[in-house]
Amino acid sequence: MAEPIIVIKDLKKHFGHVRAVNGVSLEVQPGEVVVIIGPSGSGKSTLLRCINYLEVPTSGDIWVDGIHLSKKTTNINAVRREVGMVFQQFNLFPHLTALENVTIAQTVVRKRKKDEAIRIAMEQLERVGIPEKANAYPGQLSGGQQQRVAIARALAMNPKIMLFDEPTSALDPEMIKEVLDVMLSLAQEGMTMVVVTHEMGFARNAADRIIFMDNGVIVEDTTPTELFTNPKHERTKMFLSKILH
Amino acid sequence: MTEPVELRADVSTQTKVTDQLAEMPWWFLFIFLTAIYLVYSFYFNQTYQEIFAFLKDGFIVTIRVTLIAYSIAVTIGLLTGLARVSKNPILYNVASVYVQIMRGVPILVTILYVAFVITPMAVEQVNKMGVWLAELGLLGPDNVLALLGSRTAGLSVSFEARAITALAISYGAFSAEIFRAGIESIGRGQMEAARSLGMSYLQSMRYIILPQAVRRVLPPLGNDFIAMLKESSLVSALGVKDITQLGKLYASSSFEYLKTFNIVAFMYLFMTVLLSLGVKFMEKRLRMDG
Ligand SMILES: Nc1ncnc2c1ncn2[C@@H]1O[C@H](COP(=O)(O)OP(=O)(O)O)[C@@H](O)[C@H]1O
Ligand SMILES: [Mg+2]
Numbered sequence: 001m002a003e004p005i006i007v008i009k010d011l012k013k014h015f016g017h018v019r020a021v022n023g024v025s026l027e028v029q030p031g032e033v034v035v036i037i038g039p040s041g042s043g044k045s046t047l048l049r050c051i052n053y054l055e056v057p058t059s060g061d062i063w064v065d066g067i068h069l070s071k072k073t074t075n076i077n078a079v080r081r082e083v084g085m086v087f088q089q090f091n092l093f094p095h096l097t098a099l100e101n102v103t104i105a106q107t108v109v110r111k112r113k114k115d116e117a118i119r120i121a122m123e124q125l126e127r128v129g130i131p132e133k134a135n136a137y138p139g140q141l142s143g144g145q146q147q148r149v150a151i152a153r154a155l156a157m158n159p160k161i162m163l164f165d166e167p168t169s170a171l172d173p174e175m176i177k178e179v180l181d182v183m184l185s186l187a188q189e190g191m192t193m194v195v196v197t198h199e200m201g202f203a204r205n206a207a208d209r210i211i212f213m214d215n216g217v218i219v220e221d222t223t224p225t226e227l228f229t230n231p232k233h234e235r236t237k238m239f240l241s242k243i244l245h
Numbered sequence: 246m247t248e249p250v251e252l253r254a255d256v257s258t259q260t261k262v263t264d265q266l267a268e269m270p271w272w273f274l275f276i277f278l279t280a281i282y283l284v285y286s287f288y289f290n291q292t293y294q295e296i297f298a299f300l301k302d303g304f305i306v307t308i309r310v311t312l313i314a315y316s317i318a319v320t321i322g323l324l325t326g327l328a329r330v331s332k333n334p335i336l337y338n339v340a341s342v343y344v345q346i347m348r349g350v351p352i353l354v355t356i357l358y359v360a361f362v363i364t365p366m367a368v369e370q371v372n373k374m375g376v377w378l379a380e381l382g383l384l385g386p387d388n389v390l391a392l393l394g395s396r397t398a399g400l401s402v403s404f405e406a407r408a409i410t411a412l413a414i415s416y417g418a419f420s421a422e423i424f425r426a427g428i429e430s431i432g433r434g435q436m437e438a439a440r441s442l443g444m445s446y447l448q449s450m451r452y453i454i455l456p457q458a459v460r461r462v463l464p465p466l467g468n469d470f471i472a473m474l475k476e477s478s479l480v481s482a483l484g485v486k487d488i489t490q491l492g493k494l495y496a497s498s499s500f501e502y503l504k505t506f507n508i509v510a511f512m513y514l515f516m517t518v519l520l521s522l523g524v525k526f527m528e529k530r531l532r533m534d535g
Contacts, residue, residue, distance in 0.1 A: 054437055081443030091438035095457050105442035108452055150438075157442060 003066070005030045005161060005192055006051060011060035013046050020046040022216030024060075030160075033193045035203040035224070038213035039239060044196040047213070048163050051194065052083045065160055081109050084154030088166040090146040092138040098125065098149045099134040102156045110157060117156075124152035128182050144175030151182055162186065164195040198243055204228070212236045276518055283511050292501055296508050303491035304512060310405065310487060311477045314412035315470055321417030326424025327450065340421065347418030352411070353479050359411035360483050364402050408480035416473050423465045427458035460531050467524035471517050478513070488512050 006028040013021040021043045028034055036044050049055040050062060053069055053076050062069045064079050093101050102121035106112045112120070125131045128148035138146055147167055154162060164183065168176040180202050187193055187206040197203065203210055203224050210227050212220040212235075220227060220236050228244075231237045287293045328340035347355070431454050439449035481490035492509035496502045 052441055054441060077440075077443045077445055080441055083441070085438075085441040087434060087438065089434055091432075091434040093435065093438070093453055093457075095460075104452055105439075105444060108448050109443040153442070 002030055004028055005065055006194070007061075007063040008047075008051075009061045011047070011050060011062065012058045013043075013050055013055055014058045019216050021050065021057075024213075024216070024218055026211070026218065026221075028161075028192060028194060030192055031190045032208045033187045033191075033195065033206050035207040035210045036194065036196045036213060037198060037203070037210065037239070037243075038219075042213045043216040044213055045165050046216075048085075048165050048194060048196055051161075051163060052080050052085055054085075077109070081105075081157050082160045084157060084159035084162045086147070086150050086154055086162065086164045086167045088169050090138070090143070090150045090170070092146050092150055092153070094138050097135050097137055098130070098141065098152075101138070101149055102153045105153070106156055120156050121152070124156045125149070127155065128152045129178070142175060143171045144178045147171065147175075147179045148182055151179075151186075155186075161192045161194070164193065164197065166196050166198070168197065168199060200228075200244060212239065214239070273518075276514065280511070280515065283507065287508075290504075292504055293508065296495060296501065296505050299495050300488055300491050300508060300512065303486055303488040306405070306485065307474070307477055307487040307489075307512075310409055310412065310480055310485070311470070311474045314409045314416065314477070315473055317409070317413035318416035318469075318473070319420055319466065321413065322420025322424050325417060325421035326428060329421060329425040330428050344418045344421055347415050348422075350415075352415045352476055353482060355415050356408055356411040356479055356482060359414070360404060360407040364407050364410075368402060404483040405480070405485045408477075408483050408485050412473060412477060412480070416469060420466060420469055423462050423469065424458070427462035427465075428454055430461055431457050463531065464524055464528045467520070467527060471520045471524070474516055474520070475513060 004027040006026070008024055008026040011021055011024045011026075012019070024043075024047055036047070038044050046055055050057050051064065057070065065082060067074055067079055069076070069079060092098075093104065096104060099118065099121050102124055103114070103117040106117035106120060107114060110117075122131055122134065125134055128151050130145055130148055133141060133145055133149070138149070141149065151167075167183070168179050171179065176199070180199060183193070183195070183202065184206050193206075195202070195207075207224050210222065210224045211218055212227065212231075212233075214235050219233050220231065222232075227236070228240070231240055287297055325340045325343060328336040329344065331337055331340075350358075428450075435453055435457070436449055439453040440446070444452070477487060478489040480487055481493060484490060486494075488509055492505050496505040499505070
C-alpha cells in the first residue's frame with residue numbers, strides 16, 4: 001500500500017469543557033473516499049476542520065501529504081491550498097460572480113495569470129455542470145448551483161484532498177442529487193475525499209470506508225456493506241435505525 | 246387606558262389623507278423655503294451681502310479642514326478597525342486604549358490638548374533630538390532629524406494643522422468603530438472559506454472581507470463626515486478662521502448678531518442637508534444592490 005495522504009494520531013480538540021474531538025486516530029490513503037457519519041455534536045465537523053487547521057488541535061498530530069501540521073515551521077497556507085473544503089452553507093463570496101469566485105484564489109494564491117485562471121475556472125464550472133452561470137452572482141443562484149460553484153472553486157486549486165462538511169444538508173431535496181452527482185463523479189475520478197454526510201445512498205455508492213463517530217471518538221471504522229448489514233456496536237445500530245427508515 | 250376598539254377602527258378609515266400628509270418631507274420643504282427666504286434677503290440686503298463676503302473665506306477653511314481631517318481619520322479608522330478585530334493582543338489592546346480615550350474625551354478638549362500640550366511637546370522633542378544628533382555628529386550634521394530640529398527651532402506648527410490633527414485623531418476612533426462593526430458583520434464563513442483556499446489572513450481581508458464590509462460602512466462613514474463638518478466649528482476655539490470664527494469676529498465688531506449667525510447657521514445647514522440627501526441616496530442604492 002502507498003503512503004497514507006492523511007495521518008491523524010490521537011487528535012483532541014476541546015472547547016472549554018466540551019471535548020469535541022477526544023482522541024481520534026485515522027489514516028486515509030490516496031484516492032480513498034471516507035464517509036463520516038454520527039449524531040449532531042459528535043465532533044465530525046471539528047475533526048474535518050482540524051485537517052486543514054481551521055481549528056487548531058488541543059493535542060495530537062496531523063500529517064497531510066507528509067507535512068506535519070502542528071510543527072512551527074509549517075506554512076499552513078501552503079497546506080491549505082492542497083486541501084479543498086466545501087461547507088454546509090456554501091460560503092461563496094457574494095460580492096464576486098461565480099467565475100470570480102473560482103478565479104480569485106487561483107490568482108491570489110497560485111499566482112496564475114488572469115486568462116489562465118479564467119480558462120481553468122470555466123473548465124471546473126463545466127465539470128460541475130453550470131458554465132452558463134459564470135457571470136451570475138451567488139445571490140442569483142439556487143442552493144444547488146451555489147454548492148456546485150463552491151466545489152468548482154475548491155477544485156480549481158488542484159487540491160490533492162477534498163473535504164466536504166454536510167454539503168447537501170442546507171439544500172432543498174430536489175437539489176441534493178445534482179450536488180451528489182458531482183461528488184460521485186469526483187470520487188470515481190480518484191479524488192481523495194473525506195465526506196461528512198447523512199446521504200446513505202452516496203455512502204453506499206462512493207465510500208471505500210465509513211466511519212461512525214459519537215462523543216468525539218470513532219466508534220466504528222469499516223466498509224459500507226459491513227456497517228449497513230452488520231454493525232458491531234449498539235450505538236451504531238441505534239443511530240442507523242434512526243436515519244434508515 | 247386601552248382605547249375602545251370601534252373608535253380605533255373608525256379613525257383608521259379616515260386617516261388615509263392625514264397619513265399621506267404626515268409622510269410628506271415637510272422638514273425639507275421648511276428648510277427649502279427658509280433657504281429661499283434667506284437667499285432672497287442676501288440679494289436685497291446690504292448687511293447680508295457684507296456678512297456673506299466676510300464669511301466666504303471661512304467657508305473655504307471649514308471645507309479644507311474637514312476634508313483633510315476626514316481623509317486622515319478614515320485612514321486611521323481603517324487601520325485601527327483592523328487592529329480591533331485582530332487576534333494579536335498587542336495590536337488589539339493598543340487600538341482599544343486609543344479608541345476608548347478618544348470616545349471618552351470631548352472633541353473640544355482633544356483640540357485644546359493637541360494644540361497646547363502635544364504639539365509644543367513634540368516640537369520641543371524634535372528640537373532636542375536635532376541638537377543632540379548634530380552635537381553627536383555621528384550621523385553627520387545634516388541628518389534628517391538634525392535638520393528638522395534646526396528648522397523647527399524658530400518655526401511653529403500652524404493652529405490649523407493642530408486643529409486638523411485633533412479632529413483626525415478624534416474621528417479616527419469613531420470611524421475605527423464603524424470599520425470594526427462592518428468587518429464583524431461579515432459572517433465567519435467568509436473568512437474560513439478564504440483561508441481554506443490558502444489565502445493568508447491579510448489576503449482574505451483585502452480581497453474577501455473588506456470589499457464586502459466597505460458597502461456596509463459607506464452610509465455611517467457618510468454620516469460621520471456630516472458630523473465632522475459641523476464639529477469642525479470647534480476649531481474656532483484655536484482662532485482658526487473658519488465660518489464660525491469669522492462669524493464671531495464679524496458679529497462682535499458690528500453687533501449684527503442675528504444676521505451674522507443667520508448666515509453662519511445657513512452655511513452649515515446648506516452643506517449638511519445636501520450631504521444628508523446624498524447619504525440617503527447612497528443607502529438606497531446599496532440596499533437595491535443587495
Ligand atoms: N467554535 C466552537 N466553540 C465552542 N464549542 C464548539 C465550537 N465548535 C464546535 N463546538 C462544540 O463541539 C461539539 C462538536 O461539534 P461539531 O464538531 O460541530 O459536531 P458535528 O459536526 O458532529 O455536529 C459540539 O458540542 C459543539 O457545540
Ligand atoms: Mg457539523
